[in-house]
Amino acid sequence: MNVGKKIKMAAIEKAVQAALAYLEKDPENNALKVMDLVDKFSPDGWYDSQRKLVREALESKGHWYQLVQAIYALDPGVRKAFFQNFMINASLKGSIMQNETSEKYNCNSPWAILMDPTSACNLRCKGCWAAEYGYQLNLTLEDIDSIIRQGKELGCYMYIYTGGEPLVRKKDLIKICEMHPDCEFLSFTNGTLIDEEFCQEMLRVKNFVPAISVEGFEDANDSRRGQGVYEKVMHACELLKEHKLPFGHSICYTSVNYKDVTSEKFFDQMIDKGALFAWYFHYMPVGKGAVPELLLSPEQRTEVLRSLRHFRNTKPIFALDFQNDGQYVGGCIAGGRRYLHINAKGACEPCVFIHYSDINIHDASLLDVLRSPLFQAYHDNQPFNHNHLRPCPMLENPEKIVQLVKETGAVNTDYQNQEDVEELVSKTIPYAEKWAPVADELWKELARPKDLVDYNGR
Numbered sequence: 156m157n158v159g160k161k162i163k164m165a166a167i168e169k170a171v172q173a174a175l176a177y178l179e180k181d182p183e184n185n186a187l188k189v190m191d192l193v194d195k196f197s198p199d200g201w202y203d204s205q206r207k208l209v210r211e212a213l214e215s216k217g218h219w220y221q222l223v224q225a226i227y228a229l230d231p232g233v234r235k236a237f238f239q240n241f242m243i244n245a246s247l248k249g250s251i252m253q254n255e256t257s258e259k260y261n262c263n264s265p266w267a268i269l270m271d272p273t274s275a276c277n278l279r280c281k282g283c284w285a286a287e288y289g290y291q292l293n294l295t296l297e298d299i300d301s302i303i304r305q306g307k308e309l310g311c312y313m314y315i316y317t318g319g320e321p322l323v324r325k326k327d328l329i330k331i332c333e334m335h336p337d338c339e340f341l342s343f344t345n346g347t348l349i350d351e352e353f354c355q356e357m358l359r360v361k362n363f364v365p366a367i368s369v370e371g372f373e374d375a376n377d378s379r380r381g382q383g384v385y386e387k388v389m390h391a392c393e394l395l396k397e398h399k400l401p402f403g404h405s406i407c408y409t410s411v412n413y414k415d416v417t418s419e420k421f422f423d424q425m426i427d428k429g430a431l432f433a434w435y436f437h438y439m440p441v442g443k444g445a446v447p448e449l450l451l452s453p454e455q456r457t458e459v460l461r462s463l464r465h466f467r468n469t470k471p472i473f474a475l476d477f478q479n480d481g482q483y484v485g486g487c488i489a490g491g492r493r494y495l496h497i498n499a500k501g502a503c504e505p506c507v508f509i510h511y512s513d514i515n516i517h518d519a520s521l522l523d524v525l526r527s528p529l530f531q532a533y534h535d536n537q538p539f540n541h542n543h544l545r546p547c548p549m550l551e552n553p554e555k556i557v558q559l560v561k562e563t564g565a566v567n568t569d570y571q572n573q574e575d576v577e578e579l580v581s582k583t584i585p586y587a588e589k590w591a592p593v594a595d596e597l598w599k600e601l602a603r604p605k606d607l608v609d610y611n612g613r
């Protein structure tokens with residue numbers, strides 16, 4: 156970052172910290188006063204509609220206001236670390252550095268890096284490979300530390316663990332939090348290894364947030380994950396709430412569970428248990444055993460889209476629907492555009508759902524990864540579709556993933572049974588064909604003017 160930018164950045168950081176400290180004193184009364192200041196000093200046209208929305212939410216004391224109240228009921232040290240690491244380091248400071256890397260090397264530069272610390276898991280869920288594959292594959296503590304050090308050089312302060320079950324390595328993950336107190340760590344987890352001792356550790360390090368997977372209500376959850384798992388998950392939520400620790404849920408929706416997991420009852424239960432966010436993922440038929448029958452019909456996907464948008468606008472929980480919210484992030488965010496994935500073998504994949512790679516972090520620097528042919532091809536081809544309800548090169552534009560993999564010579568990274576890209580897309584082509592006309596109609600209805608600027612109907 157050049158000197159001028161550094162000075163400007165330091166001034167913005169100080170102003171944000173002062174505003175947060177003022178809010179901390181009396182969030183209920185000071186929030187509107189902070190908004191008055193933001194409005195007074197913001198240039199004309201700067202996030203006008205968003206600022207208007209925030210003001211309305213605060214004035215009406217609606218669901219966003221209640222969510223802010225829930226954030227201010229958290230442990231103050233954890234909240235402070237979250238604001239500093241997530242808002243200032245990862246988003247404000249980080250995005251400037253990410254843009255600089257991107258411009259300098261003509262490649263993507265990520266906001267977040269997903270890693271699999273291990274392929275191991277303590278559960279034996281139906282259809283999941285992790286239990287059989289055992290404890291053989293791990294990123295070492297040194298590997299993870301090195302990735303984060305390199306990431307910070309490029310402006311990445313947000314790290315997300317997936318797996319396997321990341322908390323099988325919970326002691327190492329806590330050590331990493333201590334080694335990088337300026338980063339925010341989020342972990343997808345089945346929740347069953349969260350106990351009193353781990354809550355105390357989270358309170359101590361302050362920068363670790365769990366995203367607990369749920370599949371639906373008790374029967375649906377336990378029929379896949381095993382008897383008693385749902386109860387353990389609910390117990391983990393209670394422990395986290397009791398310790399004033401932030402957490403959320405991750406939910407994979409399929410043709411079987413979509414009604415349950417997008418119902419009002421499900422939302423109310425998550426809120427009641429203390430979840431602050433809910434990340435929804437569309438089922439992806441990736442891997443040899445993955446069945447296309449779990450893919451949603453266009454009508455089912457439309458229903459999910461409408462329900463989640465409705466509850467996002469009415470319930471005090473931050474719900475994100477990754478496959479249907481592309482318009483807020485310009486389509487596909489993978490290939491380092493906003494994030495990338497490194498599996499437990501070190502293979503670097505554009506996305507956690509795209510199991511193809513042409514480079515391994517054990518043989519290359521993070522910058523080399525971003526400049527590898529596959530990542531460069533992502534960079535050069537995004538967005539894969541100008542209708543952001545059809546963002547994915549695998550699910551909605553399957554011809555694209557075939558092209559990317561073949562042109563770059565990327566290989567399948569599945570730990571057990573390698574899946575040829577043609578075999579993969581044989582499951583998504585019929586889906587993409589059925590979804591396209593429905594998505595194009597929906598896009599006419601839902602796209603905002605700025606989304607349509609370069610929409611050519613592809």
Ligand code: SF4
Pocket residue numbers: 486487488489506507508509546547548549550
């Ligand atoms: S590759 Fe597909 S699933 Fe992955 S981020 Fe892009 S659109 Fe989403």
